[in-house]
Amino acid sequence: MTPAIDLDTDVLELTGRIRTASNATFLGSIGGVQVVYKPITGEKPLWDFPDGNLAGREVAAYAVSQSFGWNVVPRTWLRDGPMGPGMVQLWQDADPDQDAVDLVSADAVPGEGWRQVLEGSDEKGRPVALIHEDSAALRRMAVFDIVVNNADRKGYHILAMKDGHRHGVDHGVTFHTEHKLRTVLWGWLGDELTSDELAGIDRVMTHLTGELRVTLADLIGAAEIDALAARCTRLRAEACFPAPEGDMSAVPWPLF
Incomplete structure (x- = not known):
C-alpha cells in the first residue's frame, strides 16, 4: 500500500524557480504533489506592509x-x-487557451460576456482597452478582493481553469487597514450584488465571530481583522460593487 502524503511534514523538493515574481518564488514537489513555495526569507521589504509577513x-x-x-x-x-518557513500553495494547471482578462484593440472590444475597464495606449501609441469576462466566477473573485483589500489583482494573478472556474493567486499584499484596493476587475462598478454574493459575505461575517477570527489572529494584526469585518459590513450594507477611492491608482502596475 502506498503511504499517504503528508503535505505538512513530507520533504518539499524544489523543481524550479518563477523568476518573474517580485519575491522569491519556487516550484516544488511534496511526494509528487506540485506546489508553489515562497520562503519568508525571500520576501522584499515594502514601505506600507510589515516585513516578513507576506506569507x-x-x-x-x-x-x-x-x-x-x-x-x-x-x-x-x-x-x-529548503529555504526555511514559508507559504506553500497547491499548483494549478490553468488553461492556456483561456484569458479571463485581456488587452484588445479599442475598436475590437467584444460585447456580451465581457466588461470594459479602461482605455489607454500601447507602446506604439495604438488605442487599447482593458477588458475582463463577465462571469459569476470572476464576480466572486472581485467581491473577495474587496473584502480582503487586495492591493495587487493583476491579470496574470487570475488562473482560468478548463472547467470555467477561476482561481486567484498572489495575495501577499492584502488586509491593510487603509484602503488599498488595486484591481483589474472594475467592470461591474455600481452593479448590485447577487443573492449568492451577499450570502458569501454573510458567511464571512458569521465566521469572523468565531473560528475564522481565531485563525486570522495568528496571521495578521487585530486592527487588520477589525478592518476586514468593517469592509464586510460596509459592502453588505451598500450591496453593490464600489467605486475607486482616494488619489492612488485604482489598477495595479503592470496590469499583467
Whole structure:
C-alpha cells in the first residue's frame, strides 16, 4: 500500500524557480504533489506592509476564501522548506487557451460576456482597452478582493481553469487597514450584488465571530481583522460593487 502524503511534514523538493515574481518564488514537489513555495526569507521589504509577513497574509487570504465557500484561493498553508518557513500553495494547471482578462484593440472590444475597464495606449501609441469576462466566477473573485483589500489583482494573478472556474493567486499584499484596493476587475462598478454574493459575505461575517477570527489572529494584526469585518459590513450594507477611492491608482502596475 502506498503511504499517504503528508503535505505538512513530507520533504518539499524544489523543481524550479518563477523568476518573474517580485519575491522569491519556487516550484516544488511534496511526494509528487506540485506546489508553489515562497520562503519568508525571500520576501522584499515594502514601505506600507510589515516585513516578513507576506506569507501569513497569503494564508489568511485562503482562510477567508474558505469562509466564502467559493474556492477562489487554492489551498495555501505555512510550513518549513529548503529555504526555511514559508507559504506553500497547491499548483494549478490553468488553461492556456483561456484569458479571463485581456488587452484588445479599442475598436475590437467584444460585447456580451465581457466588461470594459479602461482605455489607454500601447507602446506604439495604438488605442487599447482593458477588458475582463463577465462571469459569476470572476464576480466572486472581485467581491473577495474587496473584502480582503487586495492591493495587487493583476491579470496574470487570475488562473482560468478548463472547467470555467477561476482561481486567484498572489495575495501577499492584502488586509491593510487603509484602503488599498488595486484591481483589474472594475467592470461591474455600481452593479448590485447577487443573492449568492451577499450570502458569501454573510458567511464571512458569521465566521469572523468565531473560528475564522481565531485563525486570522495568528496571521495578521487585530486592527487588520477589525478592518476586514468593517469592509464586510460596509459592502453588505451598500450591496453593490464600489467605486475607486482616494488619489492612488485604482489598477495595479503592470496590469499583467
